[in-house]
Amino acid sequence: MQEHEGSTPPEQPEKARGPQLGEVLEFMRLLWAVDHGLQSTSKRMESSLGVTGPQRLVLRLVGRFPGITAGNLAQILHVHPSTLTGVLKRLEKRGLLERKSDPLDGRKALFALTEAGRTLDVPSTGTVESAVQRVLSKLSRTRILHTQDVLTALAEELGGIATAADPPDDPASRRSATR
Numbered sequence: 001m002q003e004h005e006g007s008t009p010p011e012q013p014e015k016a017r018g019p020q021l022g023e024v025l026e027f028m029r030l031l032w033a034v035d036h037g038l039q040s041t042s043k044r045m046e047s048s049l050g051v052t053g054p055q056r057l058v059l060r061l062v063g064r065f066p067g068i069t070a071g072n073l074a075q076i077l078h079v080h081p082s083t084l085t086g087v088l089k090r091l092e093k094r095g096l097l098e099r100k101s102d103p104l105d106g107r108k109a110l111f112a113l114t115e116a117g118r119t120l121d122v123p124s125t126g127t128v129e130s131a132v133q134r135v136l137s138k139l140s141r142t143r144i145l146h147t148q149d150v151l152t153a154l155a156e157e158l159g160g161i162a163t164a165a166d167p168p169d170d171p172a173s174r175r176s177a178t179r
Helices: 023-048 053-064 070-077 081-093 115-120 128-137 141-157 171-177
Strands: 097-102 105-113
Touching: 023 053, 023 128, 053 070, 053 081, 053 097, 053 105, 053 115, 053 128, 070 081, 070 105, 081 097, 105 115
Parallel strands: none
Antiparallel strands: 097 105
16 A cells, blocks of 8 residues: 555554555445445345335435436436436335326336335435445545545446446447447
8 A cells, every 4th residue: 555654554463454455455345344235235135125225215215306317317317227226126016116107208107206205215224325424424525525526536437437438328339339
C-alpha cells in the first residue's frame, strides 16, 4: 500500500493484518467482501421483509419518483431496462407495484407503489440501506465524496456506468459489436 506523508500505519501482527496483498488485490478482496455482504443481507431481507435488497431499492426509488418509467429507473440504477424487467414483474405480482400506461405514450408503463408497497418504503433495520446509513453517519462528508469518486471510477472502468465518452446505448451498435 502506498503511504501518505505523515501517516504511519499502526504495527499489527501479520496474523491480524493478513498477508500482504498489495493495493489492487487488497481492494479487490474488500470489494468481494462487500459483494458477499450484500448478497447475504439481501437473502436475510427476503426472509424477514419478503423482498430482496435490489427489490427494496426499486421500491424505495419508485416511492421517491411515483410514475417513473422503467427506462428512467434503469438510468438511475445504471442498468439496462431488461435487467429490471424481472424485478418489476415480481414486485407487481406481489402487489407492491402497480403499472399504468403513460397517457402521453401508451407504449410506456409508469410505476407507482401500491398501499402494500408503501409499507415497505420506510427506513427499516436489517437492510442494506440501514447498514450503509450507519457507516455513512460515522464518516466525514469529504471521505464519503472521495469514496464515491473511487467507486464511480471503478464502475465506469468496468462498464457499469456510462461515461461521457461512451456512445449512447443503441441496440444496433450493440448487435454489431457482439458479432
